[in-house]
Amino acid sequence: MDFYEKVYSVVKQIPFGRVTTYGSIAKYIGHPKSSRTVGWALNVSHYTKIIPAHRVVNRSGILTGKHHFQGINLMQQLLENEGIEIEENKIKNFNIIFWDPNMNLQSFKTN
DNA sequence: CGGCTGACGTAAC
DNA sequence: TGTTACGCCAGCC
Numbered sequence: 001m002d003f004y005e006k007v008y009s010v011v012k013q014i015p016f017g018r019v020t021t022y023g024s025i026a027k028y029i030g031h032p033k034s035s036r037t038v039g040w041a042l043n044v045s046h047y048t049k050i051i052p053a054h055r056v057v058n059r060s061g062i063l064t065g066k067h068h069f070q071g072i073n074l075m076q077q078l079l080e081n082e083g084i085e086i087e088e089n090k091i092k093n094f095n096i097i098f099w100d101p102n103m104n105l106q107s108f109k110t111n
Numbered sequence: 112c113g114g115c116t117g118a119c120g121t122a123a124c
Numbered sequence: 125t126g127t128t129a130c131g132c133c134a135g136c137c
Contacts, residue, residue, distance in 0.1 A: 003133080003134080004134095021119085021120095022118070022119050022120085023119060023120055023121095026119080026120090026132090031132075031133080032120090032132095033119095033120080033121090033131060033132045033133090034119090034131090034132050034133055034134095035118095035119035035120055035132080036116095036117060036118085036119050036120085036131090036132060036133070036134095037117090037119090037132065037133045037134060038118080038119075039117065039118035039119060040116095040117065040118075040133080040134065040135080041118095041134085042118060043117080043118060044134095044135090046118095053118080056118075057118085058118075058119060058120085059119070059120065059121095063118090064118055064119080065118030066118085067118085068118060075118095
């Protein structure tokens with residue numbers, strides 16, 4: 001399975017109203033230092049695949065990739081539509097809604 | 112083939 | 125505590 005296929009598989013499994021980080025995804029797919037590549041994978045994915053990339057933010061819960069969506073606030077709008085509160089490009093209660101694939105998809109690696 | 116870039120993360124200063 | 129530096133890896137010159 002390709003690097004990006006793994007990324008897509010994980011991102012698509014992010015529960016509604018939850019978010020995860022580039023680093024967590026990278027770590028989960030076996031490349032803990034390749035978080036940048038995860039971002040790149042999501043970047044190309046937005047025109048090759050349909051995945052909830054808006055549910056992926058950086059480690060601080062900041063919407064660093066919002067300017068890669070159509071509207072400047074599209075990413076934030078999508079998240080708020082899921083009940084996630086955003087303030088100044090930053091997710092509120094991030095530690096609460098953070099969804100770590102490493103803690104929820106242990107069986108995924110064997111697929 | 113080498114250097115630059117980037118939706119990141121961590122360590123060092 | 126705020127910046128800077130660097131590793132990472134795929135794409136694009």
